[in-house]
Amino acid sequence: MKKINEFCIKLLHWIEAIMAIILILAVGIECFHVIAQLPSFFSNEVPLSDVLSYVFNFIIAIEFVRMLLIHSMESVTEVLIFAIARSIIVGHPEAISLLFEILCIFLLLMARKHFLLQTDLEKENEEDQ
Incomplete structure (x- = not known):
């Protein structure tokens, strides 16, 4: 049973890596579309x-x-912060949505500062000892 679990975990990591590669290729292709539209951006x-x-x-x-490749809560919070910031900009x-989105970013930043970064520092201190 342990070997099946290990195999499933490895398979899931491979699937995540494949999805990351597909997403990187899609971003690369989209970059070419943006570069092709640069003259219209400047005009x-x-x-x-x-x-x-x-x-x-x-x-x-x-x-x-x-986030797919690193598997850390810090990368998850960064994705959420960027997604909310995109929504704002x-x-x-409307005003009430803007207030809630700013509050969400504030809470994510506070959680990142007080919870995520402290746990990372604690892990580093444990490794040093």
Whole structure:
């Protein structure tokens, strides 16, 4: 039974790695589309919000790939922070939604500072001793 569990865990890691590669390829292909549209970005044919949307989508995709490969709570919180920030900047939310999104980012940053980073420091101290 232990060998089956180990095999399943290895299989899941391989599937995650394959999904990460697929996502990296998709981001690379999309980069070519953005580069092809650069003249229209600079000629003011495309609104700045569309450019910001593209950039945030790239950042979120890259952070998501990192989350798939690293498996840390810090990478998960970073993906969530970027996704919420994208919603704030690109989505033009109403006042109450904006308040909740800012509160979510604040809570994620506080959790990251007080919980995640302290546990990482504790792990480093344990390894040093």
